[in-house]
Amino acid sequence: NAGVTQTPKFQVLKTGQSMTLQCAQDMNHEYMSWYRQDPGMGLRLIHYSVGAGITDQGEVPNGYNVSRSTTEDFPLRLLSAAPSQTSVYFCASSSLQGGNQPQHFGDGTRLSIL
Amino acid sequence: SQQGEEDPQALSIQEGENATMNCSYKTSINNLQWYRQNSGRGLVHLILIRSNEREKHSGRLRVTLDTSKKSSSLLITASRAADTASYFCATDFNNDMRFGAGTRLTVKP
Numbered sequence: 001n002a003g004v005t006q007t008p009k010f011q012v013l014k015t016g017q018s019m020t021l022q023c024a025q026d027m028n029h030e031y032m033s034w035y036r037q038d039p040g041m042g043l044r045l046i047h048y049s050v051g052a053g054i055t056d057q058g059e060v061p062n063g064y065n066v067s068r069s070t071t072e073d074f075p076l077r078l079l080s081a082a083p084s085q086t087s088v089y090f091c092a093s094s095s096l097q098g099g100n101q102p103q104h105f106g107d108g109t110r111l112s113i114l
Numbered sequence: 115s116q117q118g119e120e121d122p123q124a125l126s127i128q129e130g131e132n133a134t135m136n137c138s139y140k141t142s143i144n145n146l147q148w149y150r151q152n153s154g155r156g157l158v159h160l161i162l163i164r165s166n167e168r169e170k171h172s173g174r175l176r177v178t179l180d181t182s183k184k185s186s187s188l189l190i191t192a193s194r195a196a197d198t199a200s201y202f203c204a205t206d207f208n209n210d211m212r213f214g215a216g217t218r219l220t221v222k223p
Contacts, residue, residue, distance in 0.1 A: 004156070035213075042117060042202065042213035043157075090156055099145040099206020100164070105156030 002026055006091050006106035013081045013113050021076040021109050023091030029104070031097045032074040033058070034066065036087040037108075043090065049074055050097050081113045118146070118186075118203040118214035126220040133190040135217040137203030140184060145206040148177060148188050150199045151216070157202060160188075193221045 007022045025032065033048035045058030049068040063085060065077040074093075078085060089109045094101040118137040127133050137146070145164050149157040161177045163170050163186065170177050176189040190197055200216040 040215055042215045044213075045211070092157075098209035099143075099147055099204060099211040100162070102147065102159035102162060103149075103157070103204075103211075105158070107154070107156045 004091055004093055004104050004106035006089075006109050008109060009107070010110045011112070013078075013111065015081060015083060015113060017078075017081050019078055019081065021078075021089055021091075021111070023074045023076065023106060024072050025074075025091075025093040025104070026072065027093060027095075027104065028071060029093035029095050030071065031095065031101075032068065032091065032093045033103075034064070034074070034076045035090045035092065036060065036085075037090060038087050046076065046089075048097070078111075083113045085111065086113045087111060117212040118205045120201070120203055120214045120217040122217060123215070124218040124220070126222065127193055129193060129195055129221055129223050131193055131221075133193050133197070133219055133221070135188045135201050135219070137186045137188070137205075137214060138184060139203075139205045141205075141207060143181070143205045143207050146179060146186050147204045147206070148175075148186075149202045149204060149213075151202065152199045160201075190219075193219075195221050195223045197221045 004025045030051045034046040035043040047066040049055045091106045092103040118139045121136045147162045148160040174191045179186045202216045204213045
């Protein structure tokens with residue numbers, strides 16, 4: 001039982017490049033989400049999904065796209081990378097949306113935009 | 115902002131001592147959770163406390179919630195070097211979950 005798996009663990013991009021951060025969970029969780037973590041700040045919600053085919057914006061969605069074609073996978077796409085998107089990105093899942101269930105986190109993707 | 119704010123930002127103690135971290139927030143909440151993050155890893159859930167609960171325990175962890183003061187505390191008793199990590203509170207109101215910036219705990223052997 002792997003939990004939440006994120007790939008890659010590290011990535012360096014040039015400004016303007018695009019890439020996809022992968023996230024997969026094997027717990028059959030309906031709710032999945034993406035956060036970014038910046039120094040001195042809490043995790044900020046980028047996008048989330050309450051089930052396959054359903055996605056919605058979080059607190060900081062600009063510059064990112066998501067899709068949810070299966071229950072297991074929730075990729076995050078950077079359309080045109082900018083230095084402000086340098087951050088650590090975490091994917092999380094839980095059985096239900098909201099704070100009445102524990103969130104299960106992956107180990108993160110450390111992304112640097114040059 | 116609903117986001118919780120942890121205090122202190124950093125805490126350094128000796129092994130065996132107790133560690134107390136506080137979380138304050140500004141709006142109503144349904145639930146509050148505490149998470150631990152080891153360096154270079156994802157967050158790990160510790161405890162969830164609901165708005166109608168005042169205290170919960172899990173092993174060496176004790177969480178209190180005072181909704182009248184809009185604050186929560188996390189107590190780690192008999193700390194160990196392995197407790198060295200960052201600790202975050204997360205507040206939830208109507209499925210809107212917000213994380214604080216965390217307390218960095220260092221436990222010296």
